[in-house]
Amino acid sequence: MIEFGHGTHVGLRRTRNEDTYYADASLGLFLVADGMGGHQHGEVASALVRDAVVELVSRGHSLIEAVNGAAERLLAHTRPSFDVLPMGTTIAALRTTADGYEVAWVGDSRIYQWKQELRQISHDHSLVQALVEAGQLDPAQASQHPQRNVLTQALGVTATEQLHIGMARGQLEPGMGFLLCSDGLTEGVSDATIARTVARNDLAAQECVDQLLLDALDSGGDDNVTVLLVRSC
Numbered sequence: 001m002i003e004f005g006h007g008t009h010v011g012l013r014r015t016r017n018e019d020t021y022y023a024d025a026s027l028g029l030f031l032v033a034d035g036m037g038g039h040q041h042g043e044v045a046s047a048l049v050r051d052a053v054v055e056l057v058s059r060g061h062s063l064i065e066a067v068n069g070a071a072e073r074l075l076a077h078t079r080p081s082f083d084v085l086p087m088g089t090t091i092a093a094l095r096t097t098a099d100g101y102e103v104a105w106v107g108d109s110r111i112y113q114w115k116q117e118l119r120q121i122s123h124d125h126s127l128v129q130a131l132v133e134a135g136q137l138d139p140a141q142a143s144q145h146p147q148r149n150v151l152t153q154a155l156g157v158t159a160t161e162q163l164h165i166g167m168a169r170g171q172l173e174p175g176m177g178f179l180l181c182s183d184g185l186t187e188g189v190s191d192a193t194i195a196r197t198v199a200r201n202d203l204a205a206q207e208c209v210d211q212l213l214l215d216a217l218d219s220g221g222d223d224n225v226t227v228l229l230v231r232s233c
Contacts, residue, residue: 001233002096004030005206007213011184012221018042019182019226020050028096029057032226034109034182036154037087045087045156048074053093063095063104067155067165071106074156088156092122092180094230101178102169107154110186114177118195123166125153149183172232180228185212188219198229205229 002025010017018035020043033049035042052070057063070091078087090107103111103121108129111122123129127150131137142148151157153164179198186194189212197203197211209227216225 002028002230003205003233004228004230005204005209006228007206007209008224008226009184009213009217009221011224012217014224016043017224018046019184019224020046021180021226021228022050022054023228023230024054027054027058029054029063029093030096030178030180030228030230031091031093032109032180032182032228033089033091034107034184034224034226035087035089041087042089045074045089048077049089049091049155053091057095063093063102064165064167067091067093067104067106068160068163071155071158071163072160075160078156086157088151088154088158090151090182091155094178094180096172096230096232099172100169101172102167103178104165104167106158106163106165107151108149109180109182112179112181112191112194112198114179114195114198115173115175118179118191118198120191121168125164125166126151143187148187174232177229177231180230181212182224182226184221184223184225185216185227187223188221188225189215205231 033046035046049070053066056066090109092105092109105122108124128148
């Protein structure tokens with residue numbers, strides 16, 4: 001049994017929502033995509049990737065094959081339009097089966113796992129994360145770095161042969177949860193605050209999502225914010 005909650009908000013500073021998401025327990029597919037490019041290009045990119053991943057998974061492709069295929073489609077869509085702004089998107093995706101799960105990601109939209117505690121299982125494809133790993137930046141300073149939103153990988157921007165899709169898989173256990181979100185949540189809400197909400201078994205998954213969206217808005221709502229919470233019952 002899978003229980004899930006979902007939601008997105010344009011935030012308090014933007015006029016368009018370039019985030020999108022998909023949630024389907026029968027297909028076992030959940031994803032968040034955060035588009036970029038401006039002038040509607042971000043929302044086109046995230047929607048195109050969402051639809052491509054859903055189609056390919058529905059046709060029997062693995063999650064990583066679907067993300068690769070979506071990346072190729074987005075690049076093919078943007079190639080004829082060199083006179084316009086480039087458009088790209090992040091993706092954070094989860095596929096569940098009867099007893100297992102797999103996740104895949106590109107960019108800085110995140111995937112957290114809940115199992116007695118909150119643990120980030122995705123790995124930000126960002127300049128700041130690269131600086132931290134190289135020992136050139138204190139992790140405590142990463143959230144305030146002026147270039148924290150600069151990505152090193154994004155669908156539609158990174159060439160296919162250079163694209164690195166992060167992935168992980170494991171056994172699905174009762175009581176396990178997954179949180180997928182755009183950086184509109186993690187920019188303003190700490191992991192500790194997220195963990196306190198996700199830990200609340202007295203709340204339905206949808207109520208947890210609604211609370212996290214409110215938390216993001218209370219922190220300033222500087223960006224679009226999208227949250228998906230998936231629980232194995």
